[in-house]
Amino acid sequence: MTVSTDLPLREPGAFQALKIRLRLWRNRQIASPRFRSIVSRLPLLRAISNRKANHLFRLTSGFVHTQILSACVSLSLFETLAGRALSTSTLATRCSVPPEEMRRLLEQARRLDLVTRVAPELWMLTDAGTVLAADSGLREMIRHHDMFYRDLADARAFWSGARGETELRRYWAYVRGNEPSALGNEEAAPYSALMRESQAMLADCILSSFDFSRFRSVLDIGGGEGAFLAALGARHPTVELALFDLPVVSELARRHLDGKGMLHRAQLHGGDFTRDEIPAGNDCVTLIRILCDHDDDRVVQILSNLRDSLPSGTRLLVAEAMAGESEGANLAALYFTAYFAAMGSGRCRSPQEIIALLTQCGFRNSRQMTTTNPLLVTLVVAER
Numbered sequence: 001m002t003v004s005t006d007l008p009l010r011e012p013g014a015f016q017a018l019k020i021r022l023r024l025w026r027n028r029q030i031a032s033p034r035f036r037s038i039v040s041r042l043p044l045l046r047a048i049s050n051r052k053a054n055h056l057f058r059l060t061s062g063f064v065h066t067q068i069l070s071a072c073v074s075l076s077l078f079e080t081l082a083g084r085a086l087s088t089s090t091l092a093t094r095c096s097v098p099p100e101e102m103r104r105l106l107e108q109a110r111r112l113d114l115v116t117r118v119a120p121e122l123w124m125l126t127d128a129g130t131v132l133a134a135d136s137g138l139r140e141m142i143r144h145h146d147m148f149y150r151d152l153a154d155a156r157a158f159w160s161g162a163r164g165e166t167e168l169r170r171y172w173a174y175v176r177g178n179e180p181s182a183l184g185n186e187e188a189a190p191y192s193a194l195m196r197e198s199q200a201m202l203a204d205c206i207l208s209s210f211d212f213s214r215f216r217s218v219l220d221i222g223g224g225e226g227a228f229l230a231a232l233g234a235r236h237p238t239v240e241l242a243l244f245d246l247p248v249v250s251e252l253a254r255r256h257l258d259g260k261g262m263l264h265r266a267q268l269h270g271g272d273f274t275r276d277e278i279p280a281g282n283d284c285v286t287l288i289r290i291l292c293d294h295d296d297d298r299v300v301q302i303l304s305n306l307r308d309s310l311p312s313g314t315r316l317l318v319a320e321a322m323a324g325e326s327e328g329a330n331l332a333a334l335y336f337t338a339y340f341a342a343m344g345s346g347r348c349r350s351p352q353e354i355i356a357l358l359t360q361c362g363f364r365n366s367r368q369m370t371t372t373n374p375l376l377v378t379l380v381v382a383e384r
Contacts, residue, residue: 036049065112066145066149068105068108068109068112069112069114069142070142070143070145070146071105072105072109072114072132073132073139073142073143074143075095075096075097075105076095077091077095077105077109077115078114078125078129078130078132078133078139079133080094080095081115081123081124081125081129081133082125082130082133082134084124085118085122085123085124086122086123087121087122087123088102088103088106088121088122088123089121091106091123103121106123109129110123112128113126113128114126114128114129114132115129135200135201137198137199137200137201138198138201140198141198147167147168147171148167148168148339148342150167151163151166151167151168151342152338152342158341158342163341163342166342166343166344167342168339168342168343168344169342169343169344169345172293172343172345199224199227199228199231199288200227200231201373201376202228202288202289202319202376202377203227203228203231203232204231205371205372205373205376205377206228206288206319206371206377206379207231207232207235208371208372209369209370209371209372209377209379210317210319210369210371210379210381212232212235212236212239212284213236213238213239215239215282215283215284215315216239216240216282216283217239217240217241217242217281217282217283217284218232218239218240218241218242218282218284218285218286219242219243219244219278219279219282219284219285219286220241220242220243220244220285220286220288221244221245221273221278221285221286221287221290221302221306222244222245222273222287222288222290223243223244223245223253223286223288224245224249224252224253225249225252225253225255225256226241226243226253226256226257226260226262226266227256228286228288229241229243229253229257229262229266230256230257230260230262233260233262233265233266234260234262240265240267240282241257241262241265241266241267242266242267242268242269242279242282243257243266243267243268243269244269244270244271244273244278244279245269245270245273246270246271246272247270247271248270249270250268250269250270251270253266253268254268267279273290273302273305273306274298274301274302274305275301275305276305277309278305278306278309278310279309280309280310280311282314283313283314283315284314284315284316284317285306285310285314285315285316285317286316286317286319287302287316287317287318287319287320288319288320289319289320289321290302290318290320291303291318291320291346291349291354291357292320292321292336292340292346292347292348292349293340293343293345293346294345294346295345295346295347296357298345299357300357300360300361303357303358303360303361303363304361304362306361306384307361307362307363307384310384311384312384313383313384314383314384315381315382315383315384316358316363316381316382316383316384317379317380317381318354318358318379318380318381318382319377319378319379320377320378321333321335321336321348321375321376321377321378322348322349322350322351322354322374322377322378322380323348323349323350324350324351324374324378326374327375328373328374328375328376329374329375329378331375332348332374332375332376333348336348351368351378351380352368354366354380355367355368355380355382358380358382362384363382363383363384364382364383364384365382365383366380366381366382367380367381367382368380369381
């Protein structure tokens with residue numbers, strides 16, 4: 001048996017060698033037209049075969065699914081149908097689409113379980129459609145995907161590392177260059193607004209999975225416009241709030257928190273979290289979707305700066321989508337691995353990789369915590 005690889009590889013043990021031989025035998029059978037013909041005539045095996053064929057076709061046609069979803073969002077279909085049943089002709093008028101084209105799109109949305117037909121030419125939202133109608137942040141992320149699609153258009157160039165400058169790298173301005181603190185409002189405002197709008201489900205998941213009521217004060221590092229802090233403050237009225245981000249972003253947070261009635265409870269600090277001193281005096285510090293945006297060397301800078309700035313005993317919470325074996329974690333890793341490649345910075349790490357980085361930088365007692373939705377976020381908690 002030959003195992004081809006460019007990396008040093010230990011000879012597999014007997015059990016691993018048997019698994020490899022069985023998989024190679026299985027693959028040879030599946031590749032055989034004669035074997036597939038036999039399978040198609042046996043009812044039980046035919047059901048299994050059809051299920052796998054359907055899965056493969058979903059992979060093949062998935063780009064069509066995303067474009068149907070994108071069209072529904074761009075036409076405001078979900079908001080138009082929210083809380084009501086409407087006819088094809090009414091939807092065509094409200095979405096400014098010819099009736100026949102509207103009917104075709106609605107049928108496609110029905111096949112994706114986004115809408116349902118409750119009577120001839122009468123439509124309502126399904127569960128998934130209702131969530132999309134209610135969550136403006138989710139719709140903004142789908143609109144944001146337009147530039148992601150363009151970055152992925154040349155798949156061979158993208159996955160072979162010849163992607164060059166991408167739209168996502170230009171959009172996320174803080175990953176370019178070595179002086180993120182020099183960013184102006186015109187560069188920071190678009191991505192800060194997207195982060196604010198897209199955090200509602202994430203914040204709810206974190207707050208439902210971790211008890212912040214035990215803390216006197218929570219400092220959110222890289223907290224953007226303060227969306228997570230505002231949600232935390234609403235859930236826990238006695239907890240003091242603090243935010244640290246680039247100076248221009250901290251000013252955006254001032255406006256947002258003021259609009260949420262939280263500014264009087266919040267201390268806002270501007271600086272670069274890789275090198276500027278982090279304010280002390282908070283017994284919990286959070287990194288919400290921060291480490292995943294950066295490569296390992298920059299993560300070490302961030303964590304080392306936190307270690308040097310924070311007093312012993314401070315609790316650190318890392319919250320982001322992480323790779324893992326569950327279905328949700330696997331879906332998150334599939335998506336974010338591609339997204340961070342297009343962004344040109346960061347990666348979707350496993351909890352074990354994050355714990356190793358925390359330990360390397362001097363944090364203690366690191367442990368993983370599950371959440372109500374591993375697709376959205378997994379938690380790692382540590383102590384300074």
